[in-house]
Amino acid sequence: MTHQSTHPAFRPQISLYQDWLKSNRGLAFDTYEALWTWSTTDLEAFWQSIWDYFDLQSPTPHTAVLAKDVMPGAVWFPGAQVNYAQQVFRHVQPAHEAGFAAIISRNEKGAHRELSWPELKRQVASLALHLKAQGLQPGDRVAAYLPNIPEAMVAFLATVSVGGVWSICAPDMGTAAVLDRFKQIEPKILIACDGVTYGGRDFDRTAVVAEMRAALPTVQHVIVHENLGGLATLPDTTRLADTTQRDDEATRSFEPMWLPFDHPLWIVYSSGTTGLPKPIVHGHGGTLLVALALKIIHNDVGCSYHPNNWGERYHWYSSTGWVMWNAQMSGLLNGTTCCIYDGNPGGSKDRPDWSTLWRFGAELGVTFFGAGAAFFANCMKAGVDLTALPGLRSVRALGTTGSPLSEDAQRWGTQQFKALRPEAEDIWWCNISGGTDFAGAFIGGNRELPLVPGEMQCRLLGCAVQAWNEQGQPVIGEVGELVCTRPIPSMPLYFWGDEGNKRYLSSYFDMYPGVWRHGDWLKIGDNGGCVIYGRSDATINRHGLRMGTSELYSAVEALPEVLDSMVVDLEYLGRESYMPLFVSLREGITLDDALRARINGAIRTALSPRFLPNDIFHVAEIPRTLSGKKQELPIKKLLLGQPIEKVVNRDAMANPACLEWYQRFALERNGRSPNSLNRLV
Secondary structure (H helix, E strand, O other): OOOOOOOOOOOOHHHHHHHHHHHHHOOOOOOHHHHHHHHHHOHHHHHHHHHHHOOOOOOOOOOOOEEEOOOOOOEEOOOOEEOHHHHHHOOHHHHHHOOOEEEEEEEOOOOEEEEEHHHHHHHHHHHHHHHHHOOOOOOOEEEEEOOOOHHHHHHHHHHHHOOOEEEEEOOOOOHHHHHHHHHHHOOOEEEEEOEEEEOOEEEEOHHHHHHHHHHOOOOOEEEEEOOOOOOOOOOOOEEHHHHOOOOOHHHHOOOOOOEEOOOEEEEEEEOOOOOOOEEEEEEHHHHHHHHHHHHHHHOOOOOOOOHHHOOOEEEEOOOOOOHHHHHHHHHHHHOOEEEEEEOOOOEOOOOEOOOHHHHHHHHHOOOEEEEEHHHHHHHHHHOOOHHHOHHHHHOOEEEEEOOOOOHHHHHHHHHHHHHHOOOOOOOEEEEOEEEHHHOEEEEEOOOOOOOOOOOEOEEOOOOOEEEEOOOOOEOOOOEEEEEEOOOOOOOOOEEOOOHHHHHHHHHHOOOOOOOEEEEEEEEEOOOOOEEEEEEOOOOEEEOOEEEOHHHHHHHHOOOOOEEEEEEOOOOOOOOOOOOEEEEEEOOOOOOOHHHHHHHHHHHHHHOOHHHOOOEEEEOOOOOEEOOOOEOHHHHHHHHOOOOHHHHOOHHHEOOHHHHHHHHHHHHHHHOOOHHHHHHOO
């Protein structure tokens, strides 16, 4: 089935918003820089304008926009009541009357499903009433272990509609990694799947679900979605299909409950360099506001039943373990048809096919096509020819995030679409950078600004982002620490179970108290364009998914042969990620192929195949500080070519003599052939 939009001449959403500002606020700005400056200096006026522009509803008025202007701890819209699901349901009638679906989904097996807006609401109401009947109270947590399928979105909306707090992990994650997350939040209800299909293979997850239930004593009720079907039924569980079948007066009259603006919406996870993953709590109101401003004004994704964006179909490929799943789902907030794909975008190991996702987009007539930057690089390397898919002529925007997009990959995509439709102007790239941390973006797109390959177009409205040098001064045209100097409504309310906000403060505010330090290297150009140069901390970023090094160490160092280990991710400015793992082994143990396989197996089982290292090296020692911390960031900087005297203080090290090996390793990697590396051990 091919769906073509009937209105190709869209007006940019940011232009419509500026028209509104002029007619409703008497505000006119000659340049984007002037608009951005207003939005980041008069935060109250800007965020009130977003509330009004999207006509957000509350049964009670707010007494202020920003009652407490501090970070962390900003207080937004006190007195207002909201519900994420309530905003979604505003679109049920008009979107359905216009003939548009809420969710269109496909999987690797070719199963095509369309969920109408009324059916979405009915299923959400049915499941929500079931959750309430099981004793779910506002503030109780619901943990989900589901792939990117409509049922996951239904389960999310049902949970939050009755005040439950949602948290999801992707079924490609190992049991240990999932439990490291869910154990912290003590869920009352678990919604899981029996298995998943990926890369042409079925993976039974019933044993994992049984392990999870045994390890989560707070879980009182388990709902299982039969994603594969035909597998052994888990005892004492309820079928998800049974919970979404209800159709009666109670479901027809169901309305999501009004909640305080800062009521917890979901818990997402971001891994640091030490300790368990950080369970980050975002609120209904802040997430809603920021999602609308980002999705519509900057990403230019419109309402499907609005004449300006008639027939909009929004797709951003993601697993449920990435915040882009949340971003995909936020299309529903503005009445946009969401197109989702469950499976491997590159085909299978036996039959790699990087046109898989493009075919999906072409057949559904998607208008916005988003994916991680690594996806576009893989398509370029695989020689994908998009001209073979004329259905892609409906695409008017390409979105990318997760890691810096290289100039080459961007030029490849632009040329492909130029060949596909020579009469049209160049395809618009919406390159964004932000994070799970605040469920939003700092830097991104603007349809009215020039597009420079390898750059993101601008700092986003309402985001007081700067690049700071080592003296803590803002710089233009130089690489610096990405900081945000004013609060944003979707910043975390808190970390779950974080006594005294200790982890929250140390994650973002330890370097500059009261100023958010994000952990990226950023350069802002004279033209306002931005380039992200990779992580300024030691977090791993593989294919758009972040993982803390501590989780990898737990897996590797559980092996009896491994005494110590250290990993660094050398992703930098669009270059392909290179991640070496250094291991110190017990006396008499050699790093042979069998041990390499066991190390990789431990990582694959505990985390995911995505986090397998490119190379494993046997070293005498792992460099540590006097206080015992691994020197990940200095070694990362060294391997990226910085001189050792600038990246490490030997006097603060417990074992400075071991640095000689890493120095020679860096020289070999950055200068001469790596073939002589084996002489270093």
